[in-house]
Amino acid sequence: MDPNRLETLIYTHQNTLYRAALAILGDAHEAEDAVQDAFLRCLEKAPCFESPAHEKAWLLRVTVNGCKSRLRSPWRRRTAPLLDTYPAAGPEEESLLESIMALPAKDRAVLHLYYYEGYQTAEIAAMTGWREGTVRSRLSRARAKLGDLLKGELE
Incomplete structure (x- = not known):
């Protein structure tokens, strides 16, 4: 090369x-x-x-x-x-980033590839070697876990 x-x-x-x-x-x-x-x-x-x-x-x-x-x-x-903490631009982003980092690695990976990189579930499945249905279920579970973590911080 x-x-x-x-x-x-x-x-x-x-x-x-x-x-x-x-x-x-x-x-x-x-x-x-x-x-x-x-x-x-x-x-x-x-x-x-x-x-x-x-x-x-x-x-x-x-x-x-x-x-x-x-x-x-x-x-x-x-x-x-x-x-102890991860760098972020502001307090609200720091809270979100810490919540995301509290998730398991597989959940973080699927959230990042879907939301930050803009890949569709079929593309994520091809990259990770998971089935497309597995990607969708992991994405759904990761959203639910993140929602629970964020609700816990708001209360």
Whole structure:
């Protein structure tokens, strides 16, 4: 792969991949590592992309799969996150972000891909390897859990 092409890919997709990884992993440093691994994978495999949308979907899938592998790692179970709170623009966003981070990783992943990245359930299913019905049910359950968490904060 041409080094200039890799630089263009990084410049174009780094924020999207980082946000997805952070939503799944909940740790900024691990998210950075997952994104770096995704770009290294792209450099190693040098895939031919049909379109910019295919390029983005491929990189997101590699990132999501890498995050899932990190979550399964025994090392992760032995560590605790260092941050007590997560950075956000304002108090209301901080409250929402903390509520989202309280959800399980699978719920965070599906919420992020659907609401922040704008993917449809079929596209999320293709990226994560889940069935489309599973994505819809996880999305529904994640919304319900998030709603319960937010209602609990308002009371």
